[in-house]
Amino acid sequence: MNTKWWKEVVVYQIYPRSFKDSNGDGIGDLKGIIEKLDYIQSLGIDVVWLNPVYESPNDDMGYDISDYRAIMQQFGTMDDFDVLLEGLHQRGIKLIMDLVVNHTSDEHPWFQESRKSRDNPYRGYYHWWEAEKGTPPYRWSIFDKESNAWKYDAATDSYYFHIFSEKQPDLNWENPIVRKEVYDMMKFWMDKGIDGFRLDVITCISKDTAFPVLSDEMPAGAWFPYYAKGPHLHEYLQEMNREVFAQYDCMNVGEASGVNIEEALLFVNEDRQELQTFYHFEHTGFGIHKEHFMLEDETNRDLVAWKKIFERWDQVFLEKGWGTIYLGNHDMSRMTSRYGNDSPEYRAYSAKMLHTFLLTMRATPYIYNGDELGMTNTNHTDIAAYQDLYTINYYHQLKEKGEDAQAFLHGHARISRDNGRTPMQWDDTEQAGFTTGKPWLAVNQNYTAINAAEQAHNPDSVLNYFKKLVQFRKENPLLVYGAFALVDENNPQLFAYTRTLHNQTFLAVLNFSDTNAQLHTNLSIEQSIIRMGNYAIPSQNYSFRPYEAVIYEL
Numbered sequence: 001m002n003t004k005w006w007k008e009v010v011v012y013q014i015y016p017r018s019f020k021d022s023n024g025d026g027i028g029d030l031k032g033i034i035e036k037l038d039y040i041q042s043l044g045i046d047v048v049w050l051n052p053v054y055e056s057p058n059d060d061m062g063y064d065i066s067d068y069r070a071i072m073q074q075f076g077t078m079d080d081f082d083v084l085l086e087g088l089h090q091r092g093i094k095l096i097m098d099l100v101v102n103h104t105s106d107e108h109p110w111f112q113e114s115r116k117s118r119d120n121p122y123r124g125y126y127h128w129w130e131a132e133k134g135t136p137p138y139r140w141s142i143f144d145k146e147s148n149a150w151k152y153d154a155a156t157d158s159y160y161f162h163i164f165s166e167k168q169p170d171l172n173w174e175n176p177i178v179r180k181e182v183y184d185m186m187k188f189w190m191d192k193g194i195d196g197f198r199l200d201v202i203t204c205i206s207k208d209t210a211f212p213v214l215s216d217e218m219p220a221g222a223w224f225p226y227y228a229k230g231p232h233l234h235e236y237l238q239e240m241n242r243e244v245f246a247q248y249d250c251m252n253v254g255e256a257s258g259v260n261i262e263e264a265l266l267f268v269n270e271d272r273q274e275l276q277t278f279y280h281f282e283h284t285g286f287g288i289h290k291e292h293f294m295l296e297d298e299t300n301r302d303l304v305a306w307k308k309i310f311e312r313w314d315q316v317f318l319e320k321g322w323g324t325i326y327l328g329n330h331d332m333s334r335m336t337s338r339y340g341n342d343s344p345e346y347r348a349y350s351a352k353m354l355h356t357f358l359l360t361m362r363a364t365p366y367i368y369n370g371d372e373l374g375m376t377n378t379n380h381t382d383i384a385a386y387q388d389l390y391t392i393n394y395y396h397q398l399k400e401k402g403e404d405a406q407a408f409l410h411g412h413a414r415i416s417r418d419n420g421r422t423p424m425q426w427d428d429t430e431q432a433g434f435t436t437g438k439p440w441l442a443v444n445q446n447y448t449a450i451n452a453a454e455q456a457h458n459p460d461s462v463l464n465y466f467k468k469l470v471q472f473r474k475e476n477p478l479l480v481y482g483a484f485a486l487v488d489e490n491n492p493q494l495f496a497y498t499r500t501l502h503n504q505t506f507l508a509v510l511n512f513s514d515t516n517a518q519l520h521t522n523l524s525i526e527q528s529i530i531r532m533g534n535y536a537i538p539s540q541n542y543s544f545r546p547y548e549a550v551i552y553e554l
């Protein structure tokens with residue numbers, strides 16, 4: 001058993017813009033997080049992952065960085081950051097930061113210089129295509145208003161490349177000076193005492209810079225196999241490991257968009273000295289349209305297929321490597337709405353069931369802020385309610401093309417990123433106690449019923465159940481390292497599995513449906529000890545109520 005501290009931790013993700021506003025400008029900030037340090041500690045989590053807090057014009061909410069060594073003014077100052085880091089460390093909590101280095105903001109001084117002239121010393125920091133070579137071969141861009149990753153820049157009669165918005169030009173990783181700049185910047189933060197990084201769209205950093213013409217067959221959105229995951233990706237990750245990670249006792253997790261299971265170990269096999277962990281997306285795409293980011297079939301929840309995804313991703317890391325597990329983050333809708341059931345009747349049951357899942361799998365769990373309360377989607381179908389550039393740009397693009405933008409919005413509403421970005425619901429006062437001003441994104445109106453203050457005092461709340469589960473995981477290394485095996489794997493309603501270490505076995509049974517479900521197994525539940533359950537009296541007879549979750553010790 002290859003034990004490591006970063007395999008044993010529970011990570012709590014904080015989206016600073018929506019966590020707590022300390023100065024009434026409607027935008028969450030570092031002082032707000034500092035005010036909530038005791039709350040964060042009370043969760044029992046070990047690591048905080050902070051979404052980007054660097055200086056940024058916020059075209060993509062901080063994922064467009066204009067200064068990697070300064071704190072975004074809206075969020076506070078470097079002094080605030082230092083206080084936050086110290087406050088976390090005093091409470092025994094580690095901090096990992098977002099590392100966004102596939103691209104910068106177009107307002108970053110490097111890009112400002114780069115676009116000035118063709119012989120500017122910073123020219124080679126980005127990907128340029130001179131207009132006299134003709135129109136560059138088409139590349140799809142996720143956030144561009146015209147879905148085109150090339151943007152013409154008149155100053156030098158050239159196009160620059162941006163997979164994300166036109167305000168997020170891609171850095172040229174083939175330039176060793178760029179790589180050195182990145183490693184120096186990472187060391188700046190590591191030397192400040194942070195504990196590691198989450199690596200944004202890290203599979204995009206290497207691309208085929210000859211930019212060959214791609215087949216017309218390439219579906220929109222399929223950019224990873226076509227022009228990310230380039231030939232030097234592993235070389236760069238090994239270099240980053242040598243230059244930075246190997247120098248510190250730290251943790252890292254890559255956002256591994258486009259990585260399939262066959263390639264998994266290339267990234268995280270410890271013998272290769274690249275990454276420790278990454279997160280994949282295979283389980284998140286269910287029911288989602290291939291081209292438009294919308295739910296096409298709400299009923300398309302094939303639990304049997306979904307379970308097998310988790311089984312495969314468990315097996316691939318049996319000998320080497322290590323996995324992560326998550327159901328929500330700032331790029332997704334709320335886990336309770338997406339994988340559970342946000343009706344008043346089942347919201348709390350299903351949120352607790354999903355937490356039982358996250359905290360009993362053999363992988364490092366990531367919990368997104370607000371999910372510990374079972375916060376839910378807003379599902380807006382009015383474009384004026386949105387702040388996310390993806391939703392806004394795509395909606396207007398469809399409109400301009402004369403397509404049915406409103407139909408898109410209806411399908412998109414339940415999976416839009418803004419669902420996961422609504423302000424934290426602290427209490428039942430105006431604006432959910434998030435701000436004394438007008439929040440940058442409207443508060444979910446269910447805050448009077450769903451909020452941290454109420455849940456702290458309610459022994460049956462999602463929050464208190466979550467805290468108990470975190471403790472339970474800590475007290476039972478079996479839940480971290482124990483072998484995972486599906487039980488009754490073809491059951492379309494129940495996700496059941498055992499976790500076994502030495503001679504101890506736990507059985508988790510999770511009902512993902514809103515009707516009673518029967519477990520078929522030879523394992524003897526009647527004789528077992530019930531360790532956790534989300535109903536007042538957990539089932540001990542193979543029949544499970546809607547969204548019931550039980551952990552037995554066999």
Ligand code: NOJ
Binds near residue numbers: 100200201255331
């Ligand atoms: C992934 C981040 O999680 C997302 O929020 C962002 O828009 C893109 N990368 C671009 O940086």
